[in-house]
Amino acid sequence: xxxxxxxxxxxxxxxxxxxxxxxxxxxxxxxxxxxxxxxxxxxxxxxxxxxxxxxxxxxxxxxxxxxxxxxxxxxxxxxxxxxxxxxxxxxxxxxxxxxxxxxxxxxxxxxxxxxxxxxxxxxxxxxxxxxxxxxxxxxxxxxxxxxxxxxxxxxxxxxxxxxxxxxxxxxxxxxxxxxxxxxxxxxxxxxxxxxxxxxxxxxxxxxxxxxxxxxxxxxxxxxxxxxxxxxxxxxxxxxxxxxxxxxxxxxxxxxxxxxxxxxxxxxxxxxxxxxxxxxxxxxxxx
Numbered sequence: 001x002x003x004x005x006x007x008x009x010x011x012x013x014x015x016x017x018x019x020x021x022x023x024x025x026x027x028x029x030x031x032x033x034x035x036x037x038x039x040x041x042x043x044x045x046x047x048x049x050x051x052x053x054x055x056x057x058x059x060x061x062x063x064x065x066x067x068x069x070x071x072x073x074x075x076x077x078x079x080x081x082x083x084x085x086x087x088x089x090x091x092x093x094x095x096x097x098x099x100x101x102x103x104x105x106x107x108x109x110x111x112x113x114x115x116x117x118x119x120x121x122x123x124x125x126x127x128x129x130x131x132x133x134x135x136x137x138x139x140x141x142x143x144x145x146x147x148x149x150x151x152x153x154x155x156x157x158x159x160x161x162x163x164x165x166x167x168x169x170x171x172x173x174x175x176x177x178x179x180x181x182x183x184x185x186x187x188x189x190x191x192x193x194x195x196x197x198x199x200x201x202x203x204x205x206x207x208x209x210x211x212x213x214x215x216x217x218x219x220x221x222x223x224x225x226x227x228x229x230x231x232x233x234x235x236x237x238x239x240x241x242x243x244x245x246x247x248x249x250x251x252x253x254x255x256x257x258x259x260x261x262x263x264x265x266x267x268x269x270x271x272x273x274x275x276x277x278x279x280x281x282x283x284x285x286x
Contacts, residue, residue: 001027001031001156001157001160001161001164002031002160003088004031004033004088004089005032005033005034005088006033006034006035006036006085006086006087006088006089007024007027007028007033007034007035007036007087007088007089007090007091008036008038008078008081008082008085008087008089008090008091008118009021009024009035009036009037009038009091009092010038010040010074010078010090010091010092010093011037011038011039011046011049011050011053012093013039013041013044013046013049015093017126018053018093019093019123019124019125019126020091020092020093020121020123021037021053021091022123022126023091023121023123023129023267024091024121025057025060025062026129027089027091027121027164028062029060029061029062030164031164033089034062034063034064034065035057035062035063035064035065036064036065036066036067036081036085036087037050037053037054037064037065037066037067038066038067038068038069038077038078038081039066039067039068039069040069040070040074040077040078041068041070042068042069042070045068046068047066047068050066050067050068051066053066054066065085067081067085069081073108073111074108074111074112075108075111075112075115075116078090078092078112078116079115079116079117082116082117082118087118088118088119089118089119089120089121090112090116090118090119090120090121091120091121091123092109092112092120092121092122092123093122093123093124094109094122094123094124094261094268096262097109097262109122109261110258110261113242113255113257113258113261113270114242114255114258117272119157119269119270119271119272120269120270121237121267121268121269121270122261122267122268122269122270123267124264124265124266124267124268125265125266125267127236128236129161129164129165129167129236129237129267130165130166130167131165131166131167132165132167132168132234132235132236132237133167133168133169133170133233133234133235133236134158134161134162134165134167134168134169134170134235134236134237134238134239135158135170135171135172135226135229135230135233135235135237135238135239135266136154136155136157136158136159136169136170136171136172136204136239137154137172137173137222137226137238137239137240137241137256138151138154138155138171138172138173138201138204138241139151139173139174139222140173140197140200140201140204140217141173141175141176141196141197141200147273149273150241150271150272150273151204151241153241153271154239154240154241154271155169155171155204155207155208155239157239157269157271158239159208161237161239161269165236167236168214169208169210169214170210170214170215170216170229170233170235171201171204171205171208171210171214171215171216172216172217172225172226172229172230173197173200173201173216173217174218174219174220174221174222174224174225174226175193175194175196175197175217175218175219176193176219177219177220193219194217194219197217198215198217201215201217216229216233222256223256223259223260223263226238226240226256226260226264227260227263227264230264230265230266231265235264235265235266236266236267237266237267237268237269238260238264238266238267238268238269239268239269239271240256240257240260240268240269240270240271241257241270241271241272241273242255242256242257242258242270242271242272257270
């Protein structure tokens with residue numbers, strides 16, 4: 001997170017309180033990053049509003065630029081401006097999706113999480129992050145290199161935020177229920193599964209000085225456990241990973257990040273594995 005030098009802030013002109021801008025301002029002030037403000041629409045002219053936001057940011061000692069653009073839909077607009085402006089993080093306010101609309105159409109924020117080649121911070125609250133709890137959500141049961149890299153990135157970003165806000169780091173990982181038919185005997189007994197997951201999580205505990213009270217390893221679906229733990233600890237922000245999905249599978253099978261988005265009371269920072277980012281970048285180049 002400390003390496004981010006330019007942040008894209010999506011401004012929603014229909015909102016009085018600019019939650020994304022306020023959060024991005026806090027982050028930029030700590031990590032010394034520049035801000036680029038973006039309004040995604042082509043109906044009304046919002047240049048005066050954007051210019052005022054930039055003037056206020058510059059008066060606060062921050063570097064800021066702005067633009068208004070539209071490339072067919074919100075996701076494509078954000079990705080286009082992200083690339084042209086050289087931004088490395090997207091900050092956007094999330095508003096709860098209408099359940100009926102969500103059943104019929106893929107929400108804009110889901111598309112953004114799937115296809116944006118940069119980390120996305122979706123802001124949901126006005127609550128201060130300062131001295132708050134940061135929840136890193138990982139699946140320590142996945143042992144392939146791709147997931148190890150993603151988990152390391154998730155915990156690293158979460159630890160950066162903890163340092164930035166003088167907060168506390170928590171880690172959550174859900175493990176499956178036992179199955180007598182499982183090929184691996186470990187997964188036939190509940191106690192063995194829990195022990196394996198705690199052992200796998202130990203590397204993060206040792207690297208970040210986490211005690212048992214800050215390690216939340218439990219049985220159940222991740223999309224149920226993560227919001228439950230986030231509420232229990234009063235998380236200010238939850239850091240999680242996701243992968244790009246496309247086609248029919250993408251329409252029917254939601255990532256955990258998408259499923260928990262409206263369940264979380266906290267802000268959510270969503271990261272992607274490196275090979276997914278490379279794939280998305282190749283698509284963008286075409």
